[in-house]
Amino acid sequence: MNQVGKGIITTSWNEAQSVSYGKEDVLFTIAFRALSNGDLEESVQVNSKVTAAEAYNTWAEVQGVDLAFKANGSIASNGFALYQNNPNPFNSNTVIGFNLPEASSATLKIMDVTGKLIKQIDGEYVKGLNQITINKTDLQASGILYYQLETGKFTATRKMIIVE
Template structure:
């Protein structure tokens, strides 16, 4: 991905890189996206998911094929306040036009004023219909009522996938991945974390295809879900 001067990639929560310092008028480019490559981008997606954080009034992400203004605008997603720059929510919007083949994907960021709009951590085209732009985690800025472990996305995956979880209180947290024989293959989180929404990525590049389980332990609660790695 290339970026206009004025935006930058910097370390963020859980060591994941974010597109930071985004202000009104900035843009970013994902070059050579092949829609129909099942390991990365689905063919004919109908929705777009964006994970972002925001401690300001927020703004809008416009998504264009091949060029801004003269290309095809395929999506527009509003990013709202998530409570802090380290609290990430997932925002979903529908894709407005058919998409297939190889394209350069341009993102244009819009908002009011000259201050920082939001931090963009991750985006993904999907084939699951979501007709409205809405957070799919807990409401922005609110503390979750329960400990929750989200289903990884995408699933199946190759080789990386995102795992989200919610904490209702300051807790000692572990998030570990196991194979079908119960052997631990990786510890993703082992620390104390504040209440709120959390997000981490898992890279199965060195693992064989198959079924794996990830287990969250926090606040005396143990939660487990299954994911599938297909290479």
């Protein structure tokens, strides 16, 4: 971690013996505290500029490395937030998380790049963190889509990618 002053954190982790982990298992966590306003998901990325951004399976085959962003509960419970779907891109299911400052009804709209409505989900949601699972087969689409969450007081839009 000798490049922190440049905004770079590099890490390598290994085990002497082969270890199996599930697809959704968290291998390690890094916590950040915001010093200014902004979108952490746009500020933090995995790349191979310093250390190869890869993992290996039992047969030494290269596997991808992904980041999953989750808000600290004490921070998230204070306001409205629409989180990036996870995983993204996806080819079967994805989860869209959002935070509400109070219990309310909300509408999730999924649209193509032209703005055509593909799917709409209306529901009553609790204060705090909520999640909606989206199945690719329900969308009958691929490529770039947009999802928008609307409540009586808030609206936010994000982009997601469906791959074949």
